[in-house]
């Protein structure tokens with residue numbers, strides 16, 4: 323067990339807004355090479371947790387490590403292998419997709435030739451290449467989401483955290499994103515995602531954590547969660563509702 327390389331380790335992480343505990347002594351370890359789903363009802367603390375992992379929010383206490391590097395004490399090194407895709411990603415509307423991707427690649431210090439090749443490959447893979455002469459502001463929601471995903475992938479991260487990555491995507495775009503994430507983990511990388519679409523978590527993720535009121539109330543494979551909830555034959559929805567209901 324001790325030889326496992328952890329993509330993410332959260333130890334006793336806390337975050338309070340005023341007197342409200344959004345994340346309450348949360349401890350979680352996620353191994354590399356898998357898709358991991360973080361589920362929970364509205365307001366459970368999922369986005370707050372992801373924002374702390376991405377270094378956008380400072381925890382009040384606890385430790386967060388990405389591939390063994392501390393986000394708290396060594397944020398630059400820790401964040402280098404990380405990509406974070408928020409639920410409403412920021413794009414620059416007046417940039418065309420190649421300009422946007424080259425800009426993001428520049429922020430990561432990539433050389434121009436490598437950035438161009440990687441950007442071209444990502445746009446082709448996501449069916450955005452034919453729309454490369456349009457400004458991002460003219461893109462549909464799904465196209466913007468795919469462009470943001472390409473931006474998250476441009477620096478070849480090893481750990482990707484995505485907040486509701488399939489929201490607003492049509493079936494074809496959702497399939498493309500799912501295929502891309504599956505390929506990403508097949509290459510040994512790690513995906514952590516939140517979703518309210520429980521079938522997505524059920525079908526895509528190897529392991530699942532359920533958060534309620536800032537705490538992990540269950541963690542494991544679907545089979546393990548079934549045992550924890552007493553819903554031996556249940557779908558993830560049955561298991562989720564049983565566990566979250568019991569925790570309320």
Ligand SMILES: Nc1ncnc2c1ncn2[C@@H]1O[C@H](COP(=O)(O)OP(=O)(O)OP(=O)(O)O)[C@@H](O)[C@H]1O
Nearest residue numbers: 339342343344362363364365366367368369370371
């Ligand atoms: N900057 C903030 N200031 C005050 N309260 C906040 C802030 N950010 C989040 N919260 C509160 O913390 C709680 C957890 O929010 P969070 O966005 O992490 O939940 P979530 O699990 O992602 O929910 P959802 O599924 O609805 O996206 C909520 O009650 C929210 O109102």
